[in-house]
Amino acid sequence: MTQGTQSIHRETFVLNLGPQHPATHGVLRIKLTMDGEYIEDAEPVIGYGHRMQEKMGENRSYAKYLPNTARLDYVAAMFNTHGYVCAVERLAGIAVPERAEFIRVITAELNRVASHLLWVGAFLVDLGGFTPLLYTFDDREQILDLLEATTGARLTFCYYRFGGVCNDIDDDFVAGTRKFIAHLRSRMPMYHAFITKNIIFRKRCEEIAVISAETCRKFGATGPVIRGSGVAYDVRKLEPYSVYPRFNFNVPVYPEGDCMARYRVRMDEIEESLRILEQALDQLPGGPVMAEKVPRILKPAKGDCYFNVESARGTFGVRLVSDGTDKAYRLKLRSPCFSNLSLFQECSRGLLLPDALALLGSLDLVIPDIDR
């Protein structure tokens, strides 16, 4: 071999994406091994925001830990609280009044819509389009206003309590939610016209970063990611909890597995959530919103339980082990983002940098939910 040909060998370099990078939406670091602009290997480095959430759940009482759950996935805080509250209720055998269940479903679905709206905006920013973010935030703002009036918080809700919810909803909330449903329905065609049909957006999403159903299963991906790969996995349908079985809604599934499929799943889910909201408001029963005689200091009997809910990002699971004291013996949180991120390494191989970032955006990661 001559000197010339020897020097033209393939050379890779390491590119640190993050922990401070516009596309990682938080303190996520990805160690990319790049061959030019192609990704050879991507190693997510997580834990910058680790707060020992599980340990905290084990050394303070159940009620004191409750506000922490909203700090996991702060974009869709209702679901974390929902999962934790339901697990504790199952462990302690607390029955929740029907009205409270309805209110939980209504607020959770509103939170899902808010979370998906934020995602659409943030995803477009990842793709370089800044304008949609401000429109989706405008719509999301209305949800936050509604929830603020009832729960007192705009982001880190601590609204659900063991045995119900802390405040009853009033007529203003019901009327406001109905108004919002009509408003968002009138806005969806606009989003589809400007985003879904945009030729550049479609070029950047269609057939980009295809994830197979098999890969999703292997890494435990859930939520819109697995539904975008053609698997109709939704906890609300498969292991119904709360009052979800009473509502008529579909689980949007797209078999393509590309970024566009994941986008479409979320857009359809917004509309399905609006349907659930409408039905829940129509069927809303009267009565108390809090179970009677819930002890101030919970001491569930010895036991072990697991409860999972369908969060905006996938399956959020809580495993609680009680040893009969006022603190949990073991708390394990199954966060959807952690599993969804874990497939990034396999799926980003061979992708170009912008496409990998489209994939990263389409996974809808909330980093504190991964780091816990």
Place this chain on the structure above:
Amino acid sequence: MIPQEIIWEVVRLTLYVVGLIAFAAFNAAYLSLAERKVPALFQLRYGPKEVGPYGLLQPVADGLKLMSKQLLVQDGTDVFLFKLAPVMVIVPAVMCLAVIPFSETVSARNISLGLLAVFSFSSVHVLGTMLGGWASYNKYASIAAARVVAQNIAYEIPLLLVVVALVMATHTCNLHEIVDQQAGAFWHWNVFRFQVSPLMPVSFLLFFICMLAEANRAPFDMYEAESELVAGAFTEYSGMGFGLFFIAEYANIVVGCSMATVLFLGGWHCPFGLLPGLHWFLIKLYVLCFCVIWVRWSFPRTQFYTLLNLSWKLLIPLAFINLVLTAVMLKIFG
């Protein structure tokens, strides 16, 4: 003894160059304000409104901030190239402005190969951006530097092919003469000269797209893809180093839009054949600048390979068809 005319010519040119630099800087300042105010209109927000009435003094505040900041040079940087790059980006843009006729009388230099001068100068800023990215000793900036070269080569070809077809039709490279041929109402403009080539509006569109890509504007802002490359080639630049790149970006937009005005939209001529003058040139120029801003805030960014595919597989063949068609039409009817 130096003849008096030469002294006057030097004085005149110096004044023009100072004026053009001021024009470029002023445009950068107020186009950057427009870049924040116009999308604010699209995006349900106000944009800057605190500094001065309606935020009109915002660019002054921004400029002062940039000027008062240090140009940080980190270890490993090629200091000479790093500091040279912003100058290499801004100078060609000002040189282009020197040749462009803003009106019958307002023009720094009326040279017979004005068209050639503009396109030769406008190719230089690619080199500046590339050197800046390369000298920064930053991986993101290096990726951006590689992108900027590939992109600009890909888009210079259709741009020049369109211009060659135009030169064939106008028989001149003198920008004054090109504008003079378009005197009269808007159907005399080159963009509507169907007797030369029925593809004239298409070639205007080609020119506009290539101009966007040449000026590295969204949706082709590959070298500054902030969600991928942080700040692309400018990642390591701070203070006025960044400021010069910033001014040059807008100066390039002004040059591109001015060329579109001169070549296709009748320069300083009124669309209705009345009162030609500088004001018409500026109106056309800023309408085009508005479109550039409009496009940026309406579309996501393209991928790099889509960008190159668009150029090599669509724009260049289209430009060739336009060229051949123009030649045939000129041979038959000309």
